Amino acid sequence: MATDIGTDTATVVYDPFSAAFQDDPFPVYKRLRDEAPVHHSEEWDFWALSRFDDVRAAARDPETYLSFEGIDIDDTAKDMSAPGFLPDIDNPRHDRLRRIVQRTFIPRTIAKLEDDVRRVVTDLVDRFAGRGEADIAQELSWPIPYAVFFDLLGLPTTGSDRENLIRRSHGLKDREPDDPRLTPLAWDALHNTKDHLAEILMERRRDPREDLLTTLVTAEVEDFGGAPYAPQRITRDSEIVGLAFVLFMAGVESTSALLSTAFRELARHPDQRRALVADPAKIPAAVEEALRYDAPLQVAGRTSTRDVELHGVTIPAGKRVLLVYGAANRDDRQFDDPDRFDVFRPQKRHLSFSEGLHGCLGAPLARLEAKVALEVALPRLGDYEISGPLQRYRSTPNMHVLDHLPISFTPTRRSA
Incomplete structure (x- = not known):
């Protein structure tokens, strides 16, 4: 095991904006952990933490590592963040806003959605199971969270409005390789999405429904004497739109990434896949291993409030600090043989949903x-194989998501 040397020599390069790095970040992550556990990027002037214990400690210390400059490490942080953008808000305001939506996402509430989720997944699998080939990312991993989360949030689930929202959600993530700036498409999607959300929230005030947008627009903020949360006139700049917007952004991409990672790795490990089909009780462990192995959210930004001494290095106050979850989840100080995908490994804590103040609400x-998805699809797909090149989703450098995952398999008949 490497000895702590604090910061790195010039030979260690960590450029999270590089397309080449994003294609395979894990060799760089290993060098960061072993040679530069506190890495300073002179080009971008950030400090990066990559070891499990260091990243976890920082995630659980919201007084030292603030979020007000944004979780995103590209220009999303300054251009898309807004009042109500929960991951970028510190306390006490963070907890006041999180309480508005927390009840919707507690495990016992989410568990009630299982039958609905199963219907969505079964319908999607039925559409391609008889063909013997599919793009599992485009035909399953993306459609599942869109269908489930749009219904939960209260967004249109059919028709042109739904298609426009899906198109804009992808547009929000449009980026050019090696460039931290938002593209014109992303700017257009940002403004149109916020305007649409403001309109829907005003409609929910007039016509309440059993959905999360209604919860937002009818909420009262206890800390302010029970005052209504939503203003009388809701616009794209209202805090309630920022809160709805971040739920809209976060509710799909991470789940799609998790699903595609699971199906990709189970294609590469047929013995593990067959074991899950034989014993579906092991599937939750496979989900956790997929999360650990390739975290959807690879990195999150913070800002230091004081000088921090770590591994013989000082992170100055007021500097951007990157918590590299993707590296922490492959740390051999925490996990045995961490670069091996193994659904049978003893379960240990991972950081794919972070921890502490900003632990993922939708986990x-x-x-x-x-x-x-695994319970329904794996028996239908049988001994499926990857049948073509994989394509990474063009998104912010924080995320690691597949856009295309072509597979082939023996066709099966539709479910009864």
Whole structure:
């Protein structure tokens, strides 16, 4: 095991904006952990933490590592963040806003959605199971969270409005390789999405429904004497739109990434896949291993409030600090043989949903969707194989998501 040397020599390069790095970040992550556990990027002037214990400690210390400059490490942090953008808010405001939506995402509430999720997944699998080939990312991993989360949030689930929202959600993530700036497509998607959300929230005030948008627009903030949360006139700049917007952004991409990672790795490990089909009770462990192995959210930004001494290095106050979850989850100080995908490994804590103040609100829903997807799809797909090149989703450098995952398999008949 490497000895702590604090910061790195010039030979260690960590450029999270590089397309080449994003294609395979894990060799760089290993060098960071072993040679530069506190890495300073002179080009971008950030400090990066990559070891499990260091990343976890920082995630659980919201007084030292603030979020006000944004979780995103590209220009998303300054251009898309807004009032109500929960991951970028510190306390006490963070907890006041999180309480508004927390009840919707507690495990016992999410568990009630299992039958609905199963119907969604079964319908999607029925559409391609008879063909013997599919793009599992485009035909399953992306459609599942769109269908489930749009219904939960209260967004249109059919028709042109739904298609426009899906198109804009992809547009929000449009990026050019090696460039931290938002593209014109991303700017257009940002403004149109916020305007649409403001309109829907005003409609929910007039016509309440059993959905999360209604919860937002009818909420009262206890800390302010029970005052209504939503203003009389809701616009794209209202805090309630920022809160709805971040739920809209976060509710799909991470789940899609988790699903595609699971199906990709189970294609590469047929013995593990067959074991899950034979004993579906092991599927939740497979979901956790997929999360650990390739975290959907690879890195999150913070800002230091004081000088921090770590591994013989000082991170100065007021600097951007990157918590590299993707590296922490492959740390051999925490996990045995961490670069091996193994659904049977003894379960240990991972950091794919972070911890502490900004622990992922939607984690129970993502886990449920992944569990049901594997339960339904694996028996239908049988000994499926990857049949073409994989393609990474063009997104912010924080995320690691597949856009295309072509597979082939023996066709099966539709479910009864």
